[in-house]
Amino acid sequence: MVKISEIIEFLELEIINVFGEYENKYVKYLKPIELVDEFTLDWVSFNNQNKQQIVEQSKAKVIICDTTILYSELLYSQNKILIQVNNPKLTIALITEKFFILKQELGIHPTAIIHPEAIIGRNVYIGPYTCLGKCEIGDRTILLGNIFIDNNVKIGTDVIIQAGVVIGNEGHNYIRDKNNYCIKFPHIGGVIIEDNVEIGGNTFISRGVLSNTVIKKGTKIAQLVYIGANVQIGYHCAIRPNVMISGSVVIDDFVILAPSSTIRDQRNISKNVLIGMGSVVTKNVPSNEIWIGNPAKKIEK
């Protein structure tokens, strides 16, 4: 049970208008659209059609919406409370995180195996059957479980790593000798994962060959992703599920790689680029462009 007044206080600067009487009123939960009832905190996405109608027909008493919604006679007569914000979806995400998510348990599970020289920050969670080499884990970072982190990996603060992730094993780098046999190029670099990065389950991040593989602040890496040796990923990128990033690729800030896209080794993806689903990128991509296809080509927005 969350008081509306608490939610309004929490949102503070996000709020543009509040309509309706909310003193001593409360909501109990969030629900999918088909199960919304009078105790649900409901919301309407900015992009919906018929937003006014949705709000008027909602069984919920409290609705997060944008400022295009009119506080009509009908809404008034229904005693509905409207909380108007710029981005209802973002607002509901913030409210969910604050009021409706079970707080993550903290601590180090007794089955975690940690190298004696590893450096572990405060208020972390290190889940069961996790193996940590001689690495560094920042404050408030969460490792869910069944995770393998090798030596020479430095992880920042407020990072979330899902189950089954492997970080810091060698990448796939081989040279052919005179018999045409594969000789491994040994990797002596490490991995640096900055603050607020998130890494999805069963993803693999290679350590660098001579220098480090680097994932910068705020970047979100999805599940079942491969990141090769020496890859550099900038700030606030979104790397979606099943993406494959070959060795030495450099990705600038705010880039989005859609699901199942593949990037050739040593290519550069500049700022604000969007690579489409299932694309195969074989060239450098200039900033602010959208590339799609196999092989990927620029498309007009």
Next chain:
Amino acid sequence: MVKISEIIEFLELEIINVFGEYENKYVKYLKPIELVDEFTLDWVSFNNQNKQQIVEQSKAKVIICDTTILYSELLYSQNKILIQVNNPKLTIALITEKFFILKQELGIHPTAIIHPEAIIGRNVYIGPYTCLGKCEIGDRTILLGNIFIDNNVKIGTDVIIQAGVVIGNEGHNYIRDKNNYCIKFPHIGGVIIEDNVEIGGNTFISRGVLSNTVIKKGTKIAQLVYIGANVQIGYHCAIRPNVMISGSVVIDDFVILAPSSTIRDQRNISKNVLIGMGSVVTKNVPSNEIWIGNPAKKIEK
């Protein structure tokens, strides 16, 4: 050593004809074609060419085949036993399962870590280094090992989950805030996996955002598959290896997604659809159609 009479009794309704004298005869094993000998239970697929010749030249004494095979003078003189059925490949699968597979060990491995409020059915197998949150596991369900199952996951009866699978961590859902930073949309839903589902190794299944991710009865999900939040998969589908299904995709019954195909978020794939290998599906697909390519398009059968 399995008596032919036992096999015939087991098959019962499957059998159309039996030729040859099988009293007190038996087979010892199944073998790949190049190693078939007189103690092998052999079989000929419906689609083979020269089926009559294959049967006549087989070194095996007992052969599962369809009704187009003639019990010729030669077969008679070889003392061969023919067991005729509609679908020899299916029949041999049933026989293998019944007579030639080592029975799965049951029980809960002492290293499994199970939430005290988890509900575990009877006659299950829960393998080593498996972590179970506050979840529900149905009767006769098998979890091979190194598996991570989060809270709020409900798994039916007779389910098989291979090693390395992760179920119920959050999907990859982010909203951009005004700084263009990624803010996670927190997931408070769960996962429902119905009876007789099978899930291949190192696959990842996200929990729902507000409602549940659902995999219905009899659907078989392969290895290294990503299934996003709120995905609904119908009855008796086959999701092949390396498939990527984005969030909120709805897949109807009897659908086949061939290997390495990718489905865009919020798309619907209707009944009996086949999506080809490596396809990238960006649109809704009507029932009974075949779509192939990147981007995927309808092809005539």
Next chain:
Amino acid sequence: MVKISEIIEFLELEIINVFGEYENKYVKYLKPIELVDEFTLDWVSFNNQNKQQIVEQSKAKVIICDTTILYSELLYSQNKILIQVNNPKLTIALITEKFFILKQELGIHPTAIIHPEAIIGRNVYIGPYTCLGKCEIGDRTILLGNIFIDNNVKIGTDVIIQAGVVIGNEGHNYIRDKNNYCIKFPHIGGVIIEDNVEIGGNTFISRGVLSNTVIKKGTKIAQLVYIGANVQIGYHCAIRPNVMISGSVVIDDFVILAPSSTIRDQRNISKNVLIGMGSVVTKNVPSNEIWIGNPAKKIEK
């Protein structure tokens, strides 16, 4: 600190010329190009442009290069030592492996769970939270950790398996029965992994249906790869990250499958073939050809 004379002795047959006075001289480390200093062992790749200039401007005192570099007056006056070889990149890989990599710890971690009838070779490393069925592990083989190996898997000598790998669970093979339900074709085969194979993290290798899945000597399999039942892979192949190889595919020696490529079941890829990034191979590919695209087609070299 490594003496130059030791490196020269180790390289032996690789060396073509040594220029400069190396008695009592040494190097301390390898560094990425931007951090090279006077104690770095530097090298110049055969394919670089301006190689002479790079060598002359390097801050390093010892440089591995090919024979096209002139030991100029400038190099002489800088007291530089040139070690000329045919393939500098390969040479640096060999030197790194010999002198600059931390030796792999040996032994069996106490948390490894090993079937009592498993056969384990000498000088192996079996990392934490690894589960081994009734399998065979050859001498000097390394299993990093969080690995699941099923019964009936035979692994040769000098194999390296990264974290999160699953070997020997059943592949994704189902037959439709008369209700159109999926019936599993049970797998009674095994897996054979020959000497000097390497397998990347979170990869999945299926056991065979009746015979074995086989990976031959020297083949390197990357991360997040799926290998289906009964697949045969020849000698010294390179299977790159995120590749999907369907059941019963036969791959001959020295084949390269570039990242994110997918091979249809029962296809043959002959000797020395290169399959391009993101390709979808639906046909047999003759030897010495390059195939690219979705669907893949032959291209001229």
